[in-house]
Amino acid sequence: MSIASRIDQRVRGLGWYGAFVIAAVAVAMVLPLVIDSARWLTLLTIVLIYVVLASGLNIVVGFTGLLDLGYVAFYAVGGYYTAILFIQVLETRFGVAVSEVWWLFWVNLLVGGILASIAGAIIGYPTLRLRGDYLAIMTLAFGEIIRIVANNWDAVTRGPSGISVPDPAVAGFVFGDARRLYWLILGLAILSVFLISRVIRSRIGRAWTAIREDEIAAEAMGIHTSRYKLLSYAVGAFFAGVMGVFFAHYLNFVHPSNFKLMESILMVSLVVLGGMGNLIGPIAGAVLWISLQEYLRDFEFIQAHPEVRGIAMGAVLVAMMVLRPQGLLGSRRVALEMRPRTVHQSEQERQAVADVRSR
Amino acid sequence: MAVLDVTGLSKSFGGLTAVNDVDFHVDEQEIVGLIGPNGAGKTTFFNVITGVYEPSEGKIEFLGTSIAGRLPSQVTKLGIARTFQNIRLFNDMTALENVMVGQHCRMKTNVFSAILRTPRALREEEQVRDKALALLDYVGLKGHPGELAMNLPYGSQRRLEIARAMATDPQLLFLDEPAAGMNPQETEDLMRLIRRIRDEGMTIILIEHDMRLVMGISDRIVVLDHGEKIAEGSPDVVRQDPKVIEAYLGHAVEA
Amino acid sequence: MDYLIQQLLNGLMLGSLYALIAVGYTMVYGIIELINFAFGELFMFGAFISIAMMVDSMAIFGQQVNFPGLHFLLAVPIAMAVVAGMGVAIDRIAYRPLRNAPRLAALISAIGMSILLQNVAQAMFGSSQVFFPDIGMFTSDNGLPKYITVSNAQITYLQIFVVAVTVAAMLILNFFVQRTRIGRAMRAAAQDKSTSALMGVNVNRVIAITFIIGSAMGALAGGMYGAIYHFAKPDMGFIPGLKAFIAAVLGGIGNIPGAFLGGITLGVIESLGSAYISSEYRDAFAFVILILLLIFKPSGLLGSHISEKA
Ligand SMILES: Nc1ncnc2c1ncn2[C@@H]1O[C@H](COP(=O)(O)OP(=O)(O)OP(=O)(O)O)[C@@H](O)[C@H]1O
Numbered sequence: 015m016s017i018a019s020r021i022d023q024r025v026r027g028l029g030w031y032g033a034f035v036i037a038a039v040a041v042a043m044v045l046p047l048v049i050d051s052a053r054w055l056t057l058l059t060i061v062l063i064y065v066v067l068a069s070g071l072n073i074v075v076g077f078t079g080l081l082d083l084g085y086v087a088f089y090a091v092g093g094y095y096t097a098i099l100f101i102q103v104l105e106t107r108f109g110v111a112v113s114e115v116w117w118l119f120w121v122n123l124l125v126g127g128i129l130a131s132i133a134g135a136i137i138g139y140p141t142l143r144l145r146g147d148y149l150a151i152m153t154l155a156f157g158e159i160i161r162i163v164a165n166n167w168d169a170v171t172r173g174p175s176g177i178s179v180p181d182p183a184v185a186g187f188v189f190g191d192a193r194r195l196y197w198l199i200l201g202l203a204i205l206s207v208f209l210i211s212r213v214i215r216s217r218i219g220r221a222w223t224a225i226r227e228d229e230i231a232a233e234a235m236g237i238h239t240s241r242y243k244l245l246s247y248a249v250g251a252f253f254a255g256v257m258g259v260f261f262a263h264y265l266n267f268v269h270p271s272n273f274k275l276m277e278s279i280l281m282v283s284l285v286v287l288g289g290m291g292n293l294i295g296p297i298a299g300a301v302l303w304i305s306l307q308e309y310l311r312d313f314e315f316i317q318a319h320p321e322v323r324g325i326a327m328g329a330v331l332v333a334m335m336v337l338r339p340q341g342l343l344g345s346r347r348v349a350l351e352m353r354p355r356t357v358h359q360s361e362q363e364r365q366a367v368a369d370v371r372s373r
Numbered sequence: 374m375a376v377l378d379v380t381g382l383s384k385s386f387g388g389l390t391a392v393n394d395v396d397f398h399v400d401e402q403e404i405v406g407l408i409g410p411n412g413a414g415k416t417t418f419f420n421v422i423t424g425v426y427e428p429s430e431g432k433i434e435f436l437g438t439s440i441a442g443r444l445p446s447q448v449t450k451l452g453i454a455r456t457f458q459n460i461r462l463f464n465d466m467t468a469l470e471n472v473m474v475g476q477h478c479r480m481k482t483n484v485f486s487a488i489l490r491t492p493r494a495l496r497e498e499e500q501v502r503d504k505a506l507a508l509l510d511y512v513g514l515k516g517h518p519g520e521l522a523m524n525l526p527y528g529s530q531r532r533l534e535i536a537r538a539m540a541t542d543p544q545l546l547f548l549d550e551p552a553a554g555m556n557p558q559e560t561e562d563l564m565r566l567i568r569r570i571r572d573e574g575m576t577i578i579l580i581e582h583d584m585r586l587v588m589g590i591s592d593r594i595v596v597l598d599h600g601e602k603i604a605e606g607s608p609d610v611v612r613q614d615p616k617v618i619e620a621y622l623g624h625a626v627e628a
Numbered sequence: 629m630d631y632l633i634q635q636l637l638n639g640l641m642l643g644s645l646y647a648l649i650a651v652g653y654t655m656v657y658g659i660i661e662l663i664n665f666a667f668g669e670l671f672m673f674g675a676f677i678s679i680a681m682m683v684d685s686m687a688i689f690g691q692q693v694n695f696p697g698l699h700f701l702l703a704v705p706i707a708m709a710v711v712a713g714m715g716v717a718i719d720r721i722a723y724r725p726l727r728n729a730p731r732l733a734a735l736i737s738a739i740g741m742s743i744l745l746q747n748v749a750q751a752m753f754g755s756s757q758v759f760f761p762d763i764g765m766f767t768s769d770n771g772l773p774k775y776i777t778v779s780n781a782q783i784t785y786l787q788i789f790v791v792a793v794t795v796a797a798m799l800i801l802n803f804f805v806q807r808t809r810i811g812r813a814m815r816a817a818a819q820d821k822s823t824s825a826l827m828g829v830n831v832n833r834v835i836a837i838t839f840i841i842g843s844a845m846g847a848l849a850g851g852m853y854g855a856i857y858h859f860a861k862p863d864m865g866f867i868p869g870l871k872a873f874i875a876a877v878l879g880g881i882g883n884i885p886g887a888f889l890g891g892i893t894l895g896v897i898e899s900l901g902s903a904y905i906s907s908e909y910r911d912a913f914a915f916v917i918l919i920l921l922l923i924f925k926p927s928g929l930l931g932s933h934i935s936e937k938a
């Protein structure tokens with residue numbers, strides 16, 4: 015088969031959905047060339063951070079059907095890990111110049127993710143034998159403990175004074191301005207969503223969804239449900255950890271107040287708003303909600319009444335559950351099999367039947 | 374050799390002994406009917422063998438390996454599959470996906486190969502899909518691979534459960550009231566399907582209240598009452614067993 | 629030694645409040661298997677409404693509104709009644725439509741309700757502390773609390789009052805659940821909802837009554853909390869609500885005497901922990917207990933069944 019015809023086949027195989035995704039990514043990539051205001055670029059960057067967070071949380075809440083109310087804790091794990099390593103350990107303790115260890119940021123994205131995964135599995139473990147809603151309480155508790163510890167363990171976290179963190183960089187090339195940071199997070203977001211979609215559209219995603227639909231039947235079908243729930247917690251937490259690392263270097267600061275309970279609730283809202291168990295849902299939820307939130311932030315009324323945000327968030331959660339549990343984009347469910355082959359030769363079918371019978 | 378060999382199996386819930394000291398065995402390619410009045414402990418018997426509950430007492434050997442107390446997923450992986458009395462499909466997944474989930478424990482793709490879509494992962498996924506389609510065809514659901522399980526008619530849901538169970542590639546199949554809620558025509562088709570599955574090499578244990586079906590299809594029948602085995606033998610023998618008649622009349626249910 | 633006794637008393641008082649809030653959690657979980665996070669907020673509203681009933685005027689949505697200036701002993705029952713109504717409304721709006729939905733949906737709705745109420749309270753009463761008037765009864769003329777001395781430890785009248793009211797409320801509740809027709813219906817519904825519906829139990833009504841009781845108990849706790857600490861604040865309910873849930877789990881969820889035992893145990897551990905170990909980590913003790921509990925004895929002290937049924 016020639017390369018051209020192969021490409022041709024690939025493109026045809028994409029369909030409308032794929033074409034839309036590619037177009038959206040292309041627009042997102044050129045956007046900074048058109049937009050000049052740092053404020054808008056910052057807004058877009060924050061949107062993308064939440065896109066990843068909501069997509070990661072969606073693994074646990076949307077696909078596996080378990081409520082994680084302490085997702086922000088894993089975000090904090092990533093953020094504090096990188097801040098402590100860079101500043102508290104390397105700079106303060108060993109006198110290393112942070113610009114010399116610029117590569118560590120990139121390593122930390124991965125390590126922060128892995129640490130968060132481990133934390134996710136540890137937190138989830140005690141709840142495996144229990145009804146799913148105990149995970150909500152455990153994660154909530156863990157989220158609070160992390161914040162309390164971050165606030166009080168001055169020697170390590172510098173408590174309420176927080177830790178300053180350097181910009182991401184590659185050998186002297188610093189991702190310091192809004193545009194470069196935007197491109198960086200865009201790359202991370204595309205990669206994350208891509209990874210998540212691959213895992214979801216595989217045997218693993220099917221197993222998670224089966225657990226959500228009926229845990230007992232899933233177990234009876236040969237899915238080691240405990241193991242897959244742990245995997246779900248871990249994979250979900252991984253993306254929060256990665257974003258925590260990015261966020262710390264993006265904001266140049268970690269502080270306990272970045273990791274409040276309301277953040278976790280916000281992330282759940284994003285997933286619920288767009289549609290649980292749907293790859294695009296949390297992305298749409300994050301784009302919609304975070305843009306609106308960041309846009310409204312400067313309005314006088316909102317500044318005088320910060321509770322409006324909480325009222326809207328609570329109302330969205332209740333109203334979506336009661337009126338439209340599938341979320342705004344809910345009708346578009348994810349096919350949990352890889353793309354179907356276009357033609358099914360009856361020869362193949364006959365062989366498969368023969369295979370079934372040959373047992 | 375016996376496919377399944379159960380000795381002295383008991384299961385109690387608090388004060389209630391749902392299964393009481395039952396001996397049971399099935400041979401290869403046999404169809405065994407498990408009958409008994411409501412609440413006799415039939416489903417509990419299934420649940421204990423398939424690992425949903427741990428037995429209170431007794432031994433369970435499947436092809437020579439003890440499986441008592443193992444997880445359902447492990448039991449399934451060893452080769453026992455089941456359907457449920459109250460249909461338990463993955464409602465929000467398509468018929469095809471339901472059957473693909475059934476093949477989960479025979480697949481090897483992990484997080485990394487799923488991300489990389491290695492040739493092996495792709496091949497495996499394709500094979501699983503093809504086999505799932507073939508199984509749907511096999512149970513008579515050819516036209517509906519993309520239909521959500523919850524949107525299928527009742528009879529089709531029962532068939533889909535059978536296809537999903539067979540997808541786990543079992544040697545022993547437990548069917549819990551597969552004909553419940555079916556009309557006579559569907560029951561007829563189901564009987565043919567079950568026979569065909571057996572003829573192709575499967576061993577089957579079947580709970581059923583539809584006496585015509587269970588008597589017509591089983592090689593051997595085991596009767597439970599109050600958790601105890603009260604009779605065992607060919608359909609003709611069991612049908613005339615006074616203890617069985619007594620159990621059913623005593624409960625004044627069907628017969 | 630005196631210090632220890634003092635801390636034990638504080639723990640007992642705090643634990644009483646947890647126990648009262650835990651009643652709602654444990655009863656509602658017992659029947660509809662839902663963690664109604666909003667009980668923490670109902671506790672908070674109990675405190676605010678008690679204040680409103682006790683003062684002559686107070687700002688609501690930024691407007692001064694006149695209030696009757698009632699005695700504490702009258703204000704709290706009114707708050708309990710109002711909050712009970714709120715509890716029923718919450719159930720109607722946010723949970724009843726989801727009775728047959730996946731558990732996740734109701735749980736998300738519950739956390740949404742909690743956040744919603746907390747922020748509505750902030751819109752109504754502002755984000756800072758609102759002063760809870762002194763309830764008078766247990767304060768002597770010089771402004772200090774009245775107390776009795778038992779072997780060198782000072783026990784305030786207020787502490788005795790809080791514990792006594794809690795014990796009385798628990799006894800009445802236990803009588804209600806064990807001896808009355810509605811109580812029996814409740815226990816039946818907790819055992820098996822569909823069967824009791826078949827037997828003629830009006831399950832929705834039973835659930836509504838459960839919400840009434842749970843909410844009223846929460847409001848009672850809120851009123852007494854205000855009397856002890858002299859303030860109310862929109863976010864005051866969330867953490868105590870969580871701790872009350874932990875207390876319910878500790879006692880064995882679904883179990884009313886368990887809620888009492890769990891609440892008291894938690895209150896005492898928390899008091900002693902913050903006195904002898906670290907006061908910064910005060911809020912962490914409950915969570916550590918939860919984690920240990922879920923690992924080692926998920927059925928709680930008095931037992932229950934919380935593992936998945938097949
Ligand atoms: N998890 C459980 N906890 C307590 N009791 C149980 C449990 N599962 C089953 N039982 C009881 O065990 C007994 C046997 O039930 P089982 O479901 O096995 O009967 P069955 O023979 O399948 O009846 P049916 O024909 O109605 O399906 C019944 O009394 C039932 O109430």
Ligand SMILES: [Mg+2]
Pocket residue numbers: 415416417458
């Ligand atoms: Mg049965």
